[in-house]
Structures are given as C-alpha cells and as structure tokens.
Amino acid sequence: MAVKDADVAIVGTGAWGSSALWRLAERGVNAIAFDAQSVPNVYGSSHGHTRLFRVACHEHVDLTPVARRAKELWLDLSADQGADLLHETGVLSIGPEDGRAIRNVRKAVAYAGVDVTTYTIDEVREKFPQHANLGDHYIGIMDHEAGFVRAEASIRAAVAAATARGARLFDRTAVLDVIDDGDAVIVRTGARDFRVGQVILSSGAWMTKMQDVVPLKAVRAPMLWWEAKDAPEEFSLKNFPAFIRHYDDQHTLWGHGSTPEAPVKLGPSFDEHSRMVVDPDQTLRGVRPGVDWATVGSILPWAVPGLQSAPVLAAPCLVTESPDMQFVIGRHPDRSRIVLAGGCSGHGFKHASAVGELLAQIVSGEELFTDIAFMRPDRFR
Ligand SMILES: Cc1cc2nc3c(=O)[nH]c(=O)nc-3n(C[C@H](O)[C@H](O)[C@H](O)COP(=O)(O)OP(=O)(O)OC[C@H]3O[C@@H](n4cnc5c(N)ncnc54)[C@H](O)[C@@H]3O)c2cc1C
Structure with missing residues (x-):
C-alpha cells in the first residue's frame, strides 16, 4: 500500500x-x-476587515450552540496568537416585533439564555438616533454576547x-x-x-x-464603506454599534460604526442591482459605480440619513447560497x-x-x- x-x-x-x-x-x-x-x-x-458575530442567530435556533463554541475558540485563538480577533461590542437587532427575524432572535435567546437587553422603539430612537424611520411596531434587541470578528x-x-x-x-x-x-x-x-x-x-x-x-449558487455581493455627512463621532463604533435592521420581513441593512481600520461598514441583505449569481472564475472583480450601491444608496437617506449616500470604499465579495x-x-x-x-x-x-x-x-x-x-x-x- x-x-x-x-x-x-x-x-x-x-x-x-x-x-x-x-x-x-x-x-x-x-x-x-x-x-x-x-x-x-x-x-x-x-x-474586508470585519464580519458580524452574533450568538442569538435568527437564521436557525441550532446555530446558537455553534456560535457559543465559536466564541470560545475565537478567544482561545486570540490568546494563542496574541491577536485581538473578537470585538465584543454587542449587536443590535431592530425590526418589527411580530416579524419573522425578531421572533427567531427571541427563540434563540429563550433556547440558549443569551444575554440581551430588549428596547422599546422609543428607547431605540433615543439611544440610536442614527437610525431614522423606525416603525412604531419595531423593537430592538441588543445581544451582549455579540460583536464582530476580524476577518x-x-x-x-x-x-x-x-x-x-x-x-x-x-x-x-x-x-x-x-x-x-x-x-x-x-x-x-x-x-x-x-x-x-x-x-x-x-x-x-x-x-x-x-x-x-x-x-449551491455563488452570488456576488459587494461590501461597502461609508462616511458621515458631518458628524463622524456619531458614527464611531462606540456610538453606532454593530446592528442588523430588518426594515421589513425580508430585507435587512447590517453594519457597524467606524473602526481605526475603516469607515462605517454597511450593506443590504438583498440588492436587486448588485447581487447576481456568478461563476466565481468569471465574475467581475471590480466595482460598478452607481450600480453596486444603487439600492442601498437609495435606502440610506431614509434609513440612516447622517451618512453620505455614496460609499467611500467598495469591494466585491462572494457568498455561496444553499437552497x-x-x-x-x-x-x-x-x-x-x-x-x-x-x-x-x-x-x-x-x-x-x-x-x-x-x-x-x-x-x-x-x-x-x-x-x-x-x-x-x-x-x-
Ligand atoms: C458582503 C458579505 C458580508 C458578510 N457578512 C457576514 C457577517 O457579517 N457575518 C458572518 O458570519 N458572515 C458574513 N459573511 C459570510 C462569510 O464571509 C462567509 O460565510 C465566509 O467567509 C465563508 O468562508 P469559506 O471558508 O467558506 O470561503 P472562502 O473564505 O471564500 O474560502 C474558500 C477558499 O477556497 C479557495 N479555493 C477555491 N477553489 C480552490 C481550488 N480548486 N483549490 C484550492 N483552493 C481553492 C479560494 O481561493 C478561497 O480562499 C458575509 C459575506 C459577504 C460576501
């Protein structure tokens, strides 16, 4: 043999x-x-510097134990390598209280006893005024075990x-x-x-x-970074923590405030202009000005009006979707x-x-x- x-x-x-x-x-x-x-x-x-880390995963309740183990291992790896890989800044989920995403976050919280704070919509508006046009039927759930991983x-x-x-x-x-x-x-x-x-x-x-x-499908999904119109401090990570905002039952905006490495990172879960099924060997590796941020650029003046409506940085990325x-x-x-x-x-x-x-x-x-x-x-x- x-x-x-x-x-x-x-x-x-x-x-x-x-x-x-x-x-x-x-x-x-x-x-x-x-x-x-x-x-x-x-x-x-x-x-692209960072990826959101959540424990109360709305995608599937059984991902919660996976996220918990992941966190232990990210911390082990950080200690082993003397690197600062996981930033526990919390992640705020905002959305309609009776919507699927918030219901799923609550399910994960109940299932695994995740450390969260639930905010009424008035509290969200007061604490996080960068988010505009939140419906009266929305709530916020801050997952304190969450944050972001340095990619x-x-x-x-x-x-x-x-x-x-x-x-x-x-x-x-x-x-x-x-x-x-x-x-x-x-x-x-x-x-x-x-x-x-x-x-x-x-x-x-x-x-x-x-x-x-x-x-499986390979989908091109641009990453986008933004600058504040005139109050950069309001959009620092401290004041504009990582979030997922479910603005209706299917579509989300996600992102986090600026870090020493990069400006505000913010993107959509779905964008009819920029997201396309591709062959990873043939896909466009550059960006298409005006096209790759057409959808999110049109949502931002309504959703987060303190940000410019065109990004300062953009880079294509791929996701691999299962059915x-x-x-x-x-x-x-x-x-x-x-x-x-x-x-x-x-x-x-x-x-x-x-x-x-x-x-x-x-x-x-x-x-x-x-x-x-x-x-x-x-x-x-
Ligand atoms: C815009 C965007 C935002 C995202 N946001 C988040 C987020 O906030 N939180 C989160 O958890 N996840 C997020 N994700 C998803 C996350 O980034 C991916 O799930 C993760 O990076 C997948 O890693 P992977 O190892 O499967 O793939 P990859 O990191 O792409 O690794 C695959 C590797 O295989 C190599 N390869 C391919 N073919 C061959 C070959 N024939 N021989 C040898 N090597 C080969 C490639 O070169 C590549 O390096 C996001 C993704 C995108 C695009």
Missing part, C-alpha cells in the same frame, strides 16, 4: 478551511491544506496556530481534482498528486463546481472519505472556528459537540 502524504487534506483555506487546519493540528492529526490563491485573499468570501486576521491566526503545530499549507496551489481510489484520496495539483486518507472540501464559492450533491440558506457540512453521501463544508449562505464567518472544530471531529470520528442534522449534505436528495 502506497505511503500517504497526510491523514487529511483541506481544499480551500479560507475562513472554514483555515479553522479546520488549526483544529486538526491541535489534535495532532497530520493535516495539509491547499489554496489556489494566497491566504488570506480577496477572491472568495473572507476579506483576515482570524485566517492568518488560524494558519499560524496550525503550522506551529506541524500542519502544512500549500498556498497558490489550485487543486485540480479529488479522486477517491477506494484506498485513499488523490488530491491532484499542477505540481504533483498528494495521497491522503480523507479530504475536507471547503472551497467556498468554488464548491458550486467541486461537488454535485447540493445545488435553504443553511450550511452544508458532513460526509459526502456517496464518497465517505470526502467531507463537504460549504454553503455559508452569507452568515458563515462568525461560526468558522466552531465549523473547523466540527470538521475536525467528523474526520477524527469523534462525537460532535452539537447536533448539526440541519446541515446534512444529503438533505436535498
């Missing part, structure tokens, strides 16, 4: 792959990781923690094919083949091309040496450290720290 190059290979070293590499290395598993680009890079989903810094830290424990990273090395030969998995690159025991496929938007179990907007994590239903980790559906960064832990548990045959049946790859069959 031919000698293996590693026990586990990770294909794609973004937020999820880098965390998996760290958690495997922490267990002493002989793991290698590949990325087609440098790590981190601006071509996938994980660039590229977290990936760098996870890779550094992993390589310090013996893991190897092959960056700028595209994986061309993954072939299960029954006895091992061959990871084919331009330079050579690597023979490994198991593979984790965590290639973000490229999961649309690297597996056919789940019909039910939940993650796809688990063994490939037909090829058991391959583990799928994709379909972030636009809310995957905060959980990355815990997703890495789940992936390490799956390939190591350990009991999972929480039930992730709702993420099973075969749920669409």
Whole structure:
C-alpha cells in the first residue's frame, strides 16, 4: 500500500478551511491544506476587515450552540496568537416585533439564555438616533454576547496556530481534482498528486463546481464603506454599534460604526442591482459605480440619513447560497472519505472556528459537540 502524504487534506483555506487546519493540528492529526490563491485573499468570501458575530442567530435556533463554541475558540485563538480577533461590542437587532427575524432572535435567546437587553422603539430612537424611520411596531434587541470578528486576521491566526503545530499549507496551489481510489484520496495539483486518507472540501464559492450533491449558487455581493455627512463621532463604533435592521420581513441593512481600520461598514441583505449569481472564475472583480450601491444608496437617506449616500470604499465579495440558506457540512453521501463544508449562505464567518472544530471531529470520528442534522449534505436528495 502506497505511503500517504497526510491523514487529511483541506481544499480551500479560507475562513472554514483555515479553522479546520488549526483544529486538526491541535489534535495532532497530520493535516495539509491547499489554496489556489494566497491566504488570506480577496477572491472568495473572507476579506474586508470585519464580519458580524452574533450568538442569538435568527437564521436557525441550532446555530446558537455553534456560535457559543465559536466564541470560545475565537478567544482561545486570540490568546494563542496574541491577536485581538473578537470585538465584543454587542449587536443590535431592530425590526418589527411580530416579524419573522425578531421572533427567531427571541427563540434563540429563550433556547440558549443569551444575554440581551430588549428596547422599546422609543428607547431605540433615543439611544440610536442614527437610525431614522423606525416603525412604531419595531423593537430592538441588543445581544451582549455579540460583536464582530476580524476577518483576515482570524485566517492568518488560524494558519499560524496550525503550522506551529506541524500542519502544512500549500498556498497558490489550485487543486485540480479529488479522486477517491477506494484506498485513499488523490488530491491532484499542477505540481504533483498528494495521497491522503480523507479530504475536507471547503472551497467556498468554488464548491458550486467541486461537488454535485447540493445545488449551491455563488452570488456576488459587494461590501461597502461609508462616511458621515458631518458628524463622524456619531458614527464611531462606540456610538453606532454593530446592528442588523430588518426594515421589513425580508430585507435587512447590517453594519457597524467606524473602526481605526475603516469607515462605517454597511450593506443590504438583498440588492436587486448588485447581487447576481456568478461563476466565481468569471465574475467581475471590480466595482460598478452607481450600480453596486444603487439600492442601498437609495435606502440610506431614509434609513440612516447622517451618512453620505455614496460609499467611500467598495469591494466585491462572494457568498455561496444553499437552497435553504443553511450550511452544508458532513460526509459526502456517496464518497465517505470526502467531507463537504460549504454553503455559508452569507452568515458563515462568525461560526468558522466552531465549523473547523466540527470538521475536525467528523474526520477524527469523534462525537460532535452539537447536533448539526440541519446541515446534512444529503438533505436535498
Ligand atoms: C458582503 C458579505 C458580508 C458578510 N457578512 C457576514 C457577517 O457579517 N457575518 C458572518 O458570519 N458572515 C458574513 N459573511 C459570510 C462569510 O464571509 C462567509 O460565510 C465566509 O467567509 C465563508 O468562508 P469559506 O471558508 O467558506 O470561503 P472562502 O473564505 O471564500 O474560502 C474558500 C477558499 O477556497 C479557495 N479555493 C477555491 N477553489 C480552490 C481550488 N480548486 N483549490 C484550492 N483552493 C481553492 C479560494 O481561493 C478561497 O480562499 C458575509 C459575506 C459577504 C460576501
């Protein structure tokens, strides 16, 4: 039997792959990781300084234990690397009290006992006057366990923690094919083949091309940064904390105040002009002035009138949507040496450290720290 190059290979070293590499290395598993680009890079989903971190997740009540574990691990990684990765500034959810999102936040709070403060609409208006035109039927819920994660810094830290424990990273090395030969998995690159025991496929938007179990879609979604019209201090992080504002039952604005690294970051969950299904190898990498912020630019004078209505910075980003907007994590239903980790559906960064832990548990045959049946790859069959 031919000698293996590693026990586990990770294909794609973004937020999820880098965390998996760290958690495997922490267990002493002989793991290698590949990325087609440098790590981190601006071509996938994980660039742009920050990502909101929430514990009371409106997307699925069973994400709450994942977020809690993620938080422990972000703090462990911060301590290990002497880095400041998680900023616990709180995240304010604002929306119609009887709307789906606020109901789901409340469900997550009740389920996991999340530390929150609930504000009446008058209290929201008084404390956060930057948000205009809030309906009388709205409330605010401040998740005190929440905040934001520093995106590229977290990936760098996870890779550094992993390589310090013996893991190897092959960056700028595209994986061309993954072939299960029954006895091992061959990871084919331009330079050579690597023979490994198991593979984790965590290639973000490229999961649309690297597996056919789940019909995933890669969607281009620009990130946008804004400046205040004339009162910058009102929009500092301290005064304009991280938020998700559900302005009707489907559409949201999310963002946070300015940091030493960047101006106010703010974007829409849905934008008919800028969000489009793309081929990640062909998509436009620049921005389209006036088009990429047409929708949000028209909402801002109404929703947050203290901000300019055109951004000062913009950068395209990709999200990978699954049909039910939940993650796809688990063994490939037909090829058991391959583990799928994709379909972030636009809310995957905060959980990355815990997703890495789940992936390490799956390939190591350990009991999972929480039930992730709702993420099973075969749920669409
Ligand atoms: C505008 C925007 C806002 C967001 N806001 C939030 C937020 O507030 N909170 C939150 O939690 N999440 C948020 N997200 C989602 C979050 O950023 C993603 O869930 C997360 O970054 C996904 O990471 P990933 O590891 O799956 O993908 P990526 O980080 O893209 O990693 C995939 C990697 O695979 C590599 N790759 C691809 N093909 C190959 C190949 N053949 N061989 C080798 N390597 C390959 C790529 O180069 C890439 O580095 C947001 C996303 C966007 C776009």
